[in-house]
Amino acid sequence: xxxxxxxxxxxxxxxxxxxNNMKGNGVVEDFHALFFVCxxxxxxxxxxxxxxxxxDRFWSGTITPSEWSCYYAxxxxxxxxxxTKVSDEKEIMxxxxxxxxxxxxxxxxxxxxxxxxxSSKKTIPQLDNAVCKTxxxxxxxxxxxxxEPDRLE
Amino acid sequence: xxxxxxxQFRGIQEIEFINPSLPEGNxxxxxxxxxxxxxxxxxxIMFCLFGERRLSQDGGVSHKxxxxxxxxxxxxxEGAPVRTSVDLEFMHDKKIYNLRRAxxxxxDAGQIIEEEDEKKLIVTxxxxxxxxxxxxxxxxxxxxxxxxxxxxxxxxxEKIERLTRANIEQQKExxxxxxxxxxxxxxxxSIRIIGRVAKTIDRELSDSSNExxxxxxxxxxxxxxxxxxxxxxxxxxxxxxxxxxHEIEKTDNELEKFNEIRHLLERRKSLERELNTLxxxxxxxxxxxxxxxxxxxxxxxxPTVINVFEHIEHQKQKGEIPSEIRHDxxxxxxxxxxxxxxxxxxxxxxxxxHIMDWLKRTKDIKTQDxxxxxxxxxxxxxxxxxxxxxxxxxxxxxxxxxxSDIANINRNLENVRNQxxxxxxxxxxxxxxxxxxxxxxIISLIANDRRAQEQFEQLKQENDRLRALLKEEKLKVxxxxxxxxxxxxxxxxxxxxxxxxxxFTCEIKKLIGDSATQIFRELLDKEGRDNLRTIVVNxxxxxxxxDRYKKPFLANISAGQRQIMSISIIAALAITASQGKKIEIPxxxxxxxxxxxxxxxxxxxxxxxxxxxxxxLLATDTEFRRQEAQLLKNGGKWAKFYLLHSTGEGxxxxxxxxxxxxxxxxxxxxxxx
Numbered sequence: 001x002x003x004x005x006x007x008x009x010x011x012x013x014x015x016x017x018x019x020n021n022m023k024g025n026g027v028v029e030d031f032h033a034l035f036f037v038c039x040x041x042x043x044x045x046x047x048x049x050x051x052x053x054x055x056d057r058f059w060s061g062t063i064t065p066s067e068w069s070c071y072y073a074x075x076x077x078x079x080x081x082x083x084t085k086v087s088d089e090k091e092i093m094x095x096x097x098x099x100x101x102x103x104x105x106x107x108x109x110x111x112x113x114x115x116x117x118x119s120s121k122k123t124i125p126q127l128d129n130a131v132c133k134t135x136x137x138x139x140x141x142x143x144x145x146x147x148e149p150d151r152l153e
Numbered sequence: 154x155x156x157x158x159x160x161q162f163r164g165i166q167e168i169e170f171i172n173p174s175l176p177e178g179n180x181x182x183x184x185x186x187x188x189x190x191x192x193x194x195x196x197x198i199m200f201c202l203f204g205e206r207r208l209s210q211d212g213g214v215s216h217k218x219x220x221x222x223x224x225x226x227x228x229x230x231e232g233a234p235v236r237t238s239v240d241l242e243f244m245h246d247k248k249i250y251n252l253r254r255a256x257x258x259x260x261d262a263g264q265i266i267e268e269e270d271e272k273k274l275i276v277t278x279x280x281x282x283x284x285x286x287x288x289x290x291x292x293x294x295x296x297x298x299x300x301x302x303x304x305x306x307x308x309x310x311e312k313i314e315r316l317t318r319a320n321i322e323q324q325k326e327x328x329x330x331x332x333x334x335x336x337x338x339x340x341x342x343s344i345r346i347i348g349r350v351a352k353t354i355d356r357e358l359s360d361s362s363n364e365x366x367x368x369x370x371x372x373x374x375x376x377x378x379x380x381x382x383x384x385x386x387x388x389x390x391x392x393x394x395x396x397x398x399h400e401i402e403k404t405d406n407e408l409e410k411f412n413e414i415r416h417l418l419e420r421r422k423s424l425e426r427e428l429n430t431l432x433x434x435x436x437x438x439x440x441x442x443x444x445x446x447x448x449x450x451x452x453x454x455x456p457t458v459i460n461v462f463e464h465i466e467h468q469k470q471k472g473e474i475p476s477e478i479r480h481d482x483x484x485x486x487x488x489x490x491x492x493x494x495x496x497x498x499x500x501x502x503x504x505x506x507h508i509m510d511w512l513k514r515t516k517d518i519k520t521q522d523x524x525x526x527x528x529x530x531x532x533x534x535x536x537x538x539x540x541x542x543x544x545x546x547x548x549x550x551x552x553x554x555x556x557s558d559i560a561n562i563n564r565n566l567e568n569v570r571n572q573x574x575x576x577x578x579x580x581x582x583x584x585x586x587x588x589x590x591x592x593x594x595i596i597s598l599i600a601n602d603r604r605a606q607e608q609f610e611q612l613k614q615e616n617d618r619l620r621a622l623l624k625e626e627k628l629k630v631x632x633x634x635x636x637x638x639x640x641x642x643x644x645x646x647x648x649x650x651x652x653x654x655x656x657f658t659c660e661i662k663k664l665i666g667d668s669a670t671q672i673f674r675e676l677l678d679k680e681g682r683d684n685l686r687t688i689v690v691n692x693x694x695x696x697x698x699x700d701r702y703k704k705p706f707l708a709n710i711s712a713g714q715r716q717i718m719s720i721s722i723i724a725a726l727a728i729t730a731s732q733g734k735k736i737e738i739p740x741x742x743x744x745x746x747x748x749x750x751x752x753x754x755x756x757x758x759x760x761x762x763x764x765x766x767x768x769x770l771l772a773t774d775t776e777f778r779r780q781e782a783q784l785l786k787n788g789g790k791w792a793k794f795y796l797l798h799s800t801g802e803g804x805x806x807x808x809x810x811x812x813x814x815x816x817x818x819x820x821x822x823x824x825x826x
Contacts, residue, residue: 001526029443037446040453067447069530070454072523073461081464083520086527136442137552140449144545147452 003068004089005061009035010097013055014124015104018112021127027136031058036067037143038103039096043074044146048095049102060093071096111142155240156197157255158223161190161805168194168807170739170767171792178792179762180785181739181769184777184818185797190805191771195307195741201239201254203291203300204272208307222258222267225802234259236270245297245737249277252294298738302730308723309743328694337654344650351643352377358636366626373619376612383609390602397595404588411581414573421569428562431555438552445548448541455538462531465524474524483512620644661729662690669718669725673698675760676717678752685714688721696722712748720745720757728764740765746776755784762790774820782815 009032011019019031028034035057042048063071072086075095079085086092108116108125115135120126127135157165170181185191192208199205206219222237238255255271274290275282285293294300352374359370451458468474486508490498498504627637669688677685685706687699698718700706710718720742727736740761746754758781761768768790770777785791794815796808810818 001523001530026440026443028446033443033446033450037450040450043457044453064447065530066451066534069527069534070451070458072527073457073531074454076461076464076527077457081461083523086523087519134439134556136439137549140442140445140545141549143446143449143453144542144549147449147455147542 007060007093008056009058010054011057012051013053017124017126025132027139032062035100038100041106042099042103047102048098051101158226158237159197160193163223163226163804166807178790179767180791181793183795184772189797197239201241251275307741347647354640369623376616380612383605387605394598397591401591417573424566431559435555445545449545465528474521665725666690668728669721672724673721676756716748736765739767739769741769743771758784779819
């Protein structure tokens with residue numbers, strides 16, 4: 001695992017504000033963390049959405065080894081453990097970006113909806129800071145709940 | 154005593170107090186619940202003796218508001234008059250007195266009207282009876298017991314408490330008590346009138362005397378006027394000081410309300426402190442939450458992580474990773490078609506197929522490195538799943554607990570804040586400010602008073618000097634006529650009477666103080682006796698108790714000791730009113746045990762019968778129980794026991810009971826609780 005730190009990881013441009021808001025409200029430490037959540041969500045739902053308008057969000061150097069290993073595992077499982085599919089980390093990230101993109105859609109639909117400024121919902125989603133006091137806790141709770149069936153197994 | 158339709162007592166009922174000359178004991182217990190008419194029996198005696206309806210404990214209630222005629226008797230007669238009477242037989246100075254006082258009551262246009270009906274006094278001396286003329290009755294009774302001291306023979310809890318409070322009412326009460334005891338009104342009037350006579354004579358003398366004499370008399374007259382002015386000023390100042398103290402007392406009562414909410418203020422403070430701590434904890438937890446995000450998210454892909462890990466693990470176990478034979482070596486053998494042993498390998502041969510099979514099972518070095526590296530990382534991630542899940546779950550739970558605690562505290566705070574109200578701090582500060590200005594005012598009034606007293610004293614000395622000078626001058630100028638002899642005599646008389654008055658008042662204060670001290674120390678428990686030594690009636694009639702170091706200690710005594718002190722003061726007034734003899738008329742005590750400890754009760758029960766010829770104990774079930782009855786019985790002084798029994802419609806029947814039945818009728822403390 002090379003864990004290349006020089007890849008520009010992108011999200012859809014329309015999620016730029018949301019990424020900034022989530023970091024600004026202390027919901028996530030950094031962009032890579034939110035990206036990881038979205039990627040996991042997208043993968044869990046087996047949904048990939050191509051990015052319409054690429055917008056570089058962060059350098060892959062911020063991605064932790066644990067996150068990298070999960071990305072590798074996702075690609076390997078998706079491709080019947082074909083290790084040739086993980087030989088190029090840029091390609092890995094391109095797939096993961098699409099998972100993350102769909103993951104963000106799911107996140108908005110299933111969780112962030114109530115925390116967004118109503119006017120922003122149909123355009124560029126933005127958090128309504130006035131209702132975000134306990135968002136960090138509710139965010140973790142939401143993610144944790146998603147893993148519940150697997151944990152119980 | 155025989156009573157007829159008197160207050161709660163309908164019809165004719167009798168109560169026989171003990172006869173002090175018989176050895177059976179001198180204590181009567183009248184037992185009944187509140188409202189049964191215990192105090193009414195004392196009122197009946199006072200009504201019979203003096204025609205008095207009001208007792209001092211009635212406070213602001215007017216004479217007319219107190220109804221004596223039994224209400225249900227009035228209602229039963231449908232408009233016809235009802236007779237209410239009290240007959241009292243008592244002995245004084247070996248004479249037997251039969252006194253009757255009666256009124257008639259009727260209902261007229263919904264109003265109850267009560268009118269005097271009969272007053273009769275028969276005196277029996279050595280078996281010979283004589284009915285006194287109506288006009289002789291009141292003076293005769295007043296001669297036996299001055300009506301002004303009548304209230305000292307009834308103690309009630311309320312009054313007892315009031316007596317030892319350092320306030321204007323207490324001072325007035327004690328002052329009035331002492332003046333009543335002394336019967337000094339006539340003396341006061343005499344001093345005042347003689348002063349006026351002296352002035353008139355001096356004015357006449359001044360007109361017909363020489364210049365020097367006239368000058369002295371004028372100065373004396375001016376001085377006396379100044380003295381009067383100062384006297385008034387001193388009285389005015391004393392009044393102002395009293396009013397200011399009264400105001401302070403009122404303010405203290407108001408501040409006391411803040412004391413009542415002090416525990417609420419403290420509670421609010423502690424809740425606010427607790428809330429701050431919890432809110433900080435919640436904030437810390439929220440900050441910590443963002444570190445949990447990736448841990449929680451990795452749990453979502455846990456099945457994938459485990460699956461891939463197990464797959465690589467399986468390959469490892471099979472020896473495919475890392476390969477037993479290097480992938481690049483097999484590739485070279487196939488390319489060169491020659492084995493490492495030197496034999497040729499032909500395509501399609503058995504050896505060739507064997508080697509190709511090897512090739513399929515091995516992976517290239519790069520892939521192997523990736524797989525092994527991934528295996529290690531996934532192993533780490535997998536190993537932390539359990540811990541991560543626990544940490545996230547615990548944090549969520551703890552955060553939930555904290556927010557629930559915060560919600561509880563906010564609810565409690567809201568509650569406490571509602572109880573406190575909103576403007577308490579300002580009000581308390583205002584009151585404190587008001588109290589301080591009153592206190593400052595008192596200090597300046599006291600300073601003015603001291604100055605006025607000093608001036609008064611100086612004038613008094615100057616007057617004495619001028620009077621001596623005047624006397625001397627009168628003799629010198631030979632104006633020793635009738636007028637100047639009268640003048641000298643009048644002045645001497647005035648001085649003598651004032652001296653008598655002062656000495657007498659001073660003595661009686663000391664007498665009451667001594668008497669109260671003696672009773673006080675007998676009634677106190679050992680601890681109290683060790684510390685509290687003397688009761689003093691001060692010059693301004695306020696009361697004080699001195700401790701063993703002769704320091705004022707009144708402010709520090711307990712509620713029980715305060716009650717004991719009050720009983721001692723009233724007993725001392727009663728003893729003094731009886732001119733130092735044993736108190737002749739029954740001494741009534743209405744619920745005196747309330748705040749007393751067992752030892753104090755024991756002392757009261759043992760000691761009161763020794764200084765009162767009759768003790769009538771008015772008691773309720775909350776304070777007169779089997780224990781007290783046993784104590785009283787053990788003392789051997791308990792002679793009569795009456796039960797005030799309710800017969801319905803607010804009426805009471807007096808039932809005499811055997812003393813031994815007390816143990817059946819009364820309850821234990823535990824039963825009461």
